[in-house]
Amino acid sequence: MVKPIIVKFGGSAITYKHKPFSLRKQVLYRLARELRASSAPLLLVHGGGSFAHPLAKRYQKNLVAGFLEIHRAMERLNSKVMEALERARIPAISIPPSSFIRVRRGEIVKSEVSLIKWLLEKRIVPVTYGDIFPDNRGACIVSGDKIVCHLAMRLHARLAIFCMDVDGIYIKEKDKMLLASEFSFDDLSKLVELPTRVADVTGGIREKIQEALRLADTPTHVCFINGLKKGLLSRTLKGERGLGTEIH
Numbered sequence: 001m002v003k004p005i006i007v008k009f010g011g012s013a014i015t016y017k018h019k020p021f022s023l024r025k026q027v028l029y030r031l032a033r034e035l036r037a038s039s040a041p042l043l044l045v046h047g048g049g050s051f052a053h054p055l056a057k058r059y060q061k062n063l064v065a066g067f068l069e070i071h072r073a074m075e076r077l078n079s080k081v082m083e084a085l086e087r088a089r090i091p092a093i094s095i096p097p098s099s100f101i102r103v104r105r106g107e108i109v110k111s112e113v114s115l116i117k118w119l120l121e122k123r124i125v126p127v128t129y130g131d132i133f134p135d136n137r138g139a140c141i142v143s144g145d146k147i148v149c150h151l152a153m154r155l156h157a158r159l160a161i162f163c164m165d166v167d168g169i170y171i172k173e174k175d176k177m178l179l180a181s182e183f184s185f186d187d188l189s190k191l192v193e194l195p196t197r198v199a200d201v202t203g204g205i206r207e208k209i210q211e212a213l214r215l216a217d218t219p220t221h222v223c224f225i226n227g228l229k230k231g232l233l234s235r236t237l238k239g240e241r242g243l244g245t246e247i248h
């Protein structure tokens with residue numbers, strides 16, 4: 001099978017994070033169009049942004065009670081993403097993550113990827129998302145980032161692209177904040193966690209980078225780019241590097 005590229009549309013890029021249920025429609029529609037630049041099979045994962053994070057925060061102490069509401073919020077955002085893909089004439093199918101992923105103690109323990117592989121072979125884009133999952137303790141939230149990293153390993157993805165609302169990963173060196181062009185385990189202590197204006201139940205940038213570092217020394221190259229800036233996604237898909245932060 002041709003090795004796929006996995007793209008994550010971060011919730012902070014496709015929604016306005018300070019206002020519940022508000023879509024950044026122009027950004028979403030442009031990102032969907034930029035996906036056309038890929039010549040490799042694509043898999044898309046999206047986050048929850050202001051559709052799901054505030055709800056997940058509200059039900060943090062009893063996620064089972066919020067199961068339906070949180071999942072419905074993700075479905076609502078997913079339907080917007082699917083509309084954008086349709087408008088961009090990208091053949092895509094939505095797959096609810098709990099239909100193929102099993103979770104225990106908040107971690108992905110198993111996935112059934114035969115449908116995804118079949119779709120990739122047929123050049124249909126499977127679309128999935130961070131969501132609320134049943135697990136042995138009740139329910140838990142699994143981020144889109146975790147799903148990207150898991151699927152990148154299972155499918156031997158050539159590239160994972162995280163579209164964010166900032167230029168990449170920032171580090172602090174000699175009291176100066178710098179955009180890291182490359183990031184490795186050694187840089188974790190220098191990581192700058194930019195303040196987020198919304199409840200982020202999946203741990204913010206540190207969690208994201210820790211997940212992505214699991215792909216260091218695997219065949220998957222990781223790029224963090226600014227999804228709000230026009231053209232960066234299509235240029236990354238075409239093979240250009242150095243447009244944000246990378247993990248090899």
Ligand code: IPE
Nearest residue numbers: 011047048049130143144202
């Ligand atoms: C969050 O997924 C899913 C829920 C809160 C249900 P992500 O953690 O990947 O979302 P973003 O990209 O940070 O918004």
